[in-house]
Amino acid sequence: MDITPVIVVHGGAWAIPDDLAESSKSGVKSAAKCGFSVLANGGSAVNAVECAVQMLEDNNVFDAGHGAVLNAEGDVELDAIIMDGRNLAVGAVSCIKNIANPVKFARTVMEKTPHVMLTGAGANKFAETMNIKQVPREELVTELALKEWEQYQKYQQSVTSLFNSEQMHDTVGAVAIDSEGNVACATSTGGITNKMVGRVGDSPIIGSGAYADNFTGAVSTTGHGESIMKVTLARLVLFNMEKGETRQDAADHALDYMKNKVHGRGGLITVCKTGEWAASFTTKRMAWASVKNNILTFGLNPGENFHEAIDT
Amino acid sequence: MKPVIVVHGGAGAILQKYAEGYRSGVKRAALRGYDILRQGGDAITAVEEAVVVLEDDPHFNAGHGSVLNEEGEVEMDAIIMDGKDLSSGAVSAVRCIANPIKLARLVMEKTDHMLLTGNGAALFAKSQGIPEIPGEKLISERSRERWKKNLLSSSTQKGFGTVGAVAVDSQGNVASATSTGGITNKMVGRVGDTACIGSGGYADNNSGAVSTTGHGESIMKVTLARLILHYMEQGMSVEEAADAGLNYMKTRVDDSGGVIVVNSAGEWTAKFSTNQMSWAAIKDDNLNCGIYLGENEIIPISENL
Numbered sequence: 001m002d003i004t005p006v007i008v009v010h011g012g013a014w015a016i017p018d019d020l021a022e023s024s025k026s027g028v029k030s031a032a033k034c035g036f037s038v039l040a041n042g043g044s045a046v047n048a049v050e051c052a053v054q055m056l057e058d059n060n061v062f063d064a065g066h067g068a069v070l071n072a073e074g075d076v077e078l079d080a081i082i083m084d085g086r087n088l089a090v091g092a093v094s095c096i097k098n099i100a101n102p103v104k105f106a107r108t109v110m111e112k113t114p115h116v117m118l119t120g121a122g123a124n125k126f127a128e129t130m131n132i133k134q135v136p137r138e139e140l141v142t143e144l145a146l147k148e149w150e151q152y153q154k155y156q157q158s159v160t161s162l163f164n165s166e167q168m169h170d171t172v173g174a175v176a177i178d179s180e181g182n183v184a185c186a187t188s189t190g191g192i193t194n195k196m197v198g199r200v201g202d203s204p205i206i207g208s209g210a211y212a213d214n215f216t217g218a219v220s221t222t223g224h225g226e227s228i229m230k231v232t233l234a235r236l237v238l239f240n241m242e243k244g245e246t247r248q249d250a251a252d253h254a255l256d257y258m259k260n261k262v263h264g265r266g267g268l269i270t271v272c273k274t275g276e277w278a279a280s281f282t283t284k285r286m287a288w289a290s291v292k293n294n295i296l297t298f299g300l301n302p303g304e305n306f307h308e309a310i311d312t
Numbered sequence: 313m314k315p316v317i318v319v320h321g322g323a324g325a326i327l328q329k330y331a332e333g334y335r336s337g338v339k340r341a342a343l344r345g346y347d348i349l350r351q352g353g354d355a356i357t358a359v360e361e362a363v364v365v366l367e368d369d370p371h372f373n374a375g376h377g378s379v380l381n382e383e384g385e386v387e388m389d390a391i392i393m394d395g396k397d398l399s400s401g402a403v404s405a406v407r408c409i410a411n412p413i414k415l416a417r418l419v420m421e422k423t424d425h426m427l428l429t430g431n432g433a434a435l436f437a438k439s440q441g442i443p444e445i446p447g448e449k450l451i452s453e454r455s456r457e458r459w460k461k462n463l464l465s466s467s468t469q470k471g472f473g474t475v476g477a478v479a480v481d482s483q484g485n486v487a488s489a490t491s492t493g494g495i496t497n498k499m500v501g502r503v504g505d506t507a508c509i510g511s512g513g514y515a516d517n518n519s520g521a522v523s524t525t526g527h528g529e530s531i532m533k534v535t536l537a538r539l540i541l542h543y544m545e546q547g548m549s550v551e552e553a554a555d556a557g558l559n560y561m562k563t564r565v566d567d568s569g570g571v572i573v574v575n576s577a578g579e580w581t582a583k584f585s586t587n588q589m590s591w592a593a594i595k596d597d598n599l600n601c602g603i604y605l606g607e608n609e610i611i612p613i614s615e616n617l
Binding site for chain 1: 387500564
């Protein structure tokens with residue numbers, strides 16, 4: 001099978017303020033190019049999504065790895081997942097601390113343990129035995145995250161009301177299909193500001209934050225985590241595709257269902273087994289970018305579809 | 313609407329000498345849940361209370377009787393879900409509490425979140441006045457023996473188990489609950505399918521409720537609970553959907569397990585691709601119960617109460 005490789009990335013669905021618009025756009029564009037270069041060199045879809053998400057984690061603009069938001073105690077607790085559509089292999093970590101690249105760690109869980117998911121202190125202990133670099137909390141905390149946290153502490157709003165105002169960062173992710181027709185996905189997040197200690201959102205939950213299956217396609221989601229979990233959003237998109245819907249309809253219908261059924265908003269990126277892809281959201285904005293046939297496509301506001309040729 | 317409850321005590325090999333203990337455990341749990349439903353209680357309370365009975369019974373791998381992780385400690389996962397509005401609560405890797413399912417319900421009702429893990433879950437339990445008990449108290453003689461045996465032979469015995477319940481109440485609302493100690497010798501911090509919505513459990517009034525058991529990692533890979541309800545949405549009966557879900561898990565990731573399912577019309581099934589699964593169900597004042605393939609003992613519940 002000869003498939004044209006594709007990568008799609010997102011930097012979170014929310015009301016991205018104007019002063020973060022440009023940096024969000026350039027962040028997802030770079031990550032998409034990074035993932036595409038892996039694919040263009042014959043690399044696997046799993047490697048491509050890992051590479052792209054790692055780049056987003058390293059970017060302070062996004063709520064994952066560096067730049068993650070703070071929980072109720074002012075601490076950083078991170079969630080991530082990675083999945084290989086070839087054999088449904090998956091690795092996830094929840095509520096881990098002091099790790100700059102949770103997606104790499106999730107991949108280690110996938111490849112070096114008999115388990116799918118590790119959490120909290122146990123996960124951190126395993127990271128030590130695998131020589132995964134631990135960084136001080138301060139290294140992950142940005143000025144912006146701290147400012148947001150202080151504001152939320154002051155006003156003591158509930159997480160739900162905060163999210164519904166869409167004033168929340170959220171999650172990064174990537175989906176890809178490689179030249180052999182294998183799909184993969186990865187999602188990583190710092191969660192939501194002022195979350196309870198130990199709160200785990202949708203990102204590391206298989207079928208909610210992500211899912212990949214060569215028989216249908218791959219999905220990475222973003223938005224109000226609790227709503228995404230209630231409808232197992234990633235799996236729902238793929239169920240819609242299995243029923244014969246196009247990837248765009250599958251994505252839009254799943255997001256509509258989430259809005260109507262549990263009043264939650266969000267966004268998602270998806271690639272199906274034939275290499276067609278979609279980026280869809282019901283929030284005010286979502287930064288996303290995609291590369292196929294050396295054409296970079298990206299957007300931030302609803303309906304946007306900018307194209308750029310990339311050098312190879 | 314005639315209320316229905318179905319419970320399971322885990323899929324996997326059940327030694328003959330423990331069979332009666334399993335049988336009476338799942339019967340008691342089903343009766344407890346049914347009692348609530350018959351008095352007009354809701355499905356979510358019925359599944360919670362049924363699972364509490366199983367967590368308290370040391371025969372089962374949940375709460376008291378949980379298997380031990382690689383360090384000889386108990387870490388538990390649980391989830392509860394209400395099909396009325398898709399609200400759900402779950403806990404993962406919690407220690408030193410008797411009834412994780414009760415904590416899961418508190419997460420659902422008292423927080424903005426759906427899943428709390430590890431130390432954070434413990435902090436929340438404390439704030440809700442849930443007593444902390446010594447970890448030792450959850451460990452049965454059998455769990456300790458099994459753990460020691462595993463250490464010696466460095467075997468990869470999976471020690472399946474998980475308990476769960478699904479129900480439909482007189483209002484037609486469905487609910488599910490699942491609770492487990494996981495797998496023997498698991499890594500510290502391992503979270504299985506049970507705490508993950510769509511894998512260990514799912515409930516939606518528009519389709520039905522499912523609780524799963526078996527090798528957690530395989531269940532997660534196919535999001536078994538959600539998969540079965542997807543099949544039902546496509547028009548399959550509860551039996552067909554349960555079989556199709558288990559078959560898919562067999563063919564796609566080569567593993568076996570068990571499920572209990574109820575739909576909002578009150579049709580139910582208990583299916584497994586393992587050799588055994590202890591289960592019990594009550595509908596129309598008849599209790600059905602089994603452990604082995606094809607076994608279905610039917611007892612009018614007047615004899616049981």
